[in-house]
Amino acid sequence: MPQTPAFVATQWPAVQTTDAxxxxxxxLHHLRCFAEARLDLAPGINVITGPxxxxxxxxxxxxxxLSHGHSFRAGGPQALLRRGAEALDVFAELLRAGSSHRLGLGRRSGHWEARLDGRDVALAELLGQCAVVCFEPGSHALISGPPEERRRFMDWGVFHVEPSFxxxxxxxxxxxxxxxxxxxHGVIADGEYRPWEESMGETAALLDQARVRYLEALQKPLTRLLDRxxxxxxxxxxxxxxxxPADSELAAYLAASRLTDQQRGHTSAGSHRAVWSIHFAAAPQREHLSRGQEKLVALACLLAQxxxxxxxAGFWPIIAFDDLASELDRDHQRMVVDQLLACGAQVLVxxxxxxxxxxxxxxxRFHVEQGGRVQLIQ
Ligand SMILES: Nc1ncnc2c1ncn2[C@@H]1O[C@H](COP(=O)(O)OP(=O)(O)O)[C@@H](O)[C@H]1O
Ligand SMILES: [Mg+2]
Structure with a gap:
């Protein structure tokens, strides 16, 4: 069996801060199986065990x-509501560099309600306060799933480092x-389309530049993580x-595509169709990766993020691992844990x-019992 290369914790991709x-x-109230749960978490590594x-x-x-406004699991927001309950609530006290914020996110009557330090705020303002990256059994979809998965990953990353995005x-x-x-509606008048196409053209250029900057920033830590x-x-x-297309301006391209877009019934080009993908010298096609390799690549993308x-942003996001031991072999678990201890992030496993x-x-360490009772073990 090939030996895993020795890991040097100080090699975490050239990031200076240990602020987290x-x-x-x-x-939580009425989320999934929980009527109520309360956890006093610690900085550093928190482990939650249970059957x-x-x-x-x-x-x-x-x-x-609190950081994405949706779950990483399929099923939509309604599935999060405890069976029979009409509303759910999540509250968190978040700390960083001596400051603290109280976040509240509720779901009632089919809508999200966000509160920050006692004020009603827009959902985006709340999400902007909380950054969580999570590696979980479905994370391989970042590599093998549809382009929307990768676009969402990229845009979440940009949103948290460039607030104007x-x-x-x-x-x-x-x-x-x-x-x-x-x-x-089959409209053909040029004057009706023009202002919207110009607005799309202007904003698409800004979105594109921010995404390019983000992917360029991602490249270096990603390369180092994959290397290891x-x-x-x-x-x-x-x-x-x-x-x-690379050789055209979006507004002009859209103006020239109206007829074909009308036949399709939607706008077929623009920032909503941006895609990125990852390619390896030793596995030119995605189909060449095993499921286990897809997971490791997804893990590297998330840690690079x-x-x-x-x-x-100047501080580490919260890093979560769902079912760490069944997703990664021991050597990879150890590599990841060493990295996380070196950076100082709060980790939930x-x-x-x-x-x-x-x-x-x-x-x-916490233990969750069947029926949703959470116990502090140490
Ligand atoms: N909307 C819901 N209402 C009530 N129970 C739910 C709901 N959604 C999921 N559950 C139950 O919540 C329990 C916890 O699920 P999960 O968090 O996936 O457990 P674990 O990760 O510990 O295996 C499961 O028993 C599941 O059936
Ligand atoms: Mg689980």
Missing amino acids: LWVRQLV NGAGKTSLLEAVYL LGHWRRYRRALEQRNALLR LIPELGCVELRYRRGW AAVHAEH TGTEIPDALSTRTTR
Whole structure:
């Protein structure tokens, strides 16, 4: 069996900061199997153990919700609501560099309600306060899934390091929706389309530049992580396509595509069609990767995303691993744990048992019983 290369913790991709965001307290009401749960988490490594179906993943989902506004599991927001309940709530006290914020996210009557330090705020303002990256059994979809998965990953990363991205994205979406409505209604007048196409053109250029900057920032930590986690794949290359042809301006391209777009019933080019993908010298096609390799590549992407966040936002996001021991072999677990200890991030790990790599390095440990009772073990 090939030996895993020796790991040097100080090689974490050239990020200077050890400042980290952390959840001190997490409280949930009526999320999945929980009527109520309350956890006082620690900075550093927190492990949550418990039998299958006890609610471990749901606890990570709660933290992830505060940073993404949706779960990493399929099923939509309604599936998060405890059976029979009319509303759910997640509260967290978040700390960083001496400051603390109280976040509240509720779902009632089919809508999200966000609160920050006691004020009602827009969902995006709440999500902007909390950064969580999560490696979980479905993470391989980042590599093997549809382009939307990768676009969402990229845009979440950009949103957290370039706050102006959201405003550009909203302007773009609004113009896109207006243009789609004109297409659907069979409008042909140039003057109706022009303002929306110009708005799309302007905002698409800004979105494109921000995405390019992000992927460039991702490249370096990603290369180093892949080198360590999965060296057999050889050189890595990120390829990005912005969503419309390289030699044209979007507004002019859209004006020339109205007829074909009308036949399709939607706008077929623009920032909403941007894609990126990852390619390896030793596995030119995605189909050449095994499921295990896809997982390691997805893990490297997520850890690189955390490193870019630390570099550009100045602090580490919270890093969560659902079912660490069943997703990674022991050598890879150990490599990842060493990296995480070196960077100082708060880490939330779940498993049916405490993973070997963590047996002596856990700061705090919880046990979840069937029926959703959470106990502090140490
Ligand atoms: N909307 C819901 N209402 C009530 N129970 C749910 C809901 N969704 C999932 N569950 C239950 O919650 C439990 C916890 O699930 P999960 O967090 O995936 O557990 P674990 O990760 O510990 O295996 C499961 O028993 C599941 O059947
Ligand atoms: Mg689980």
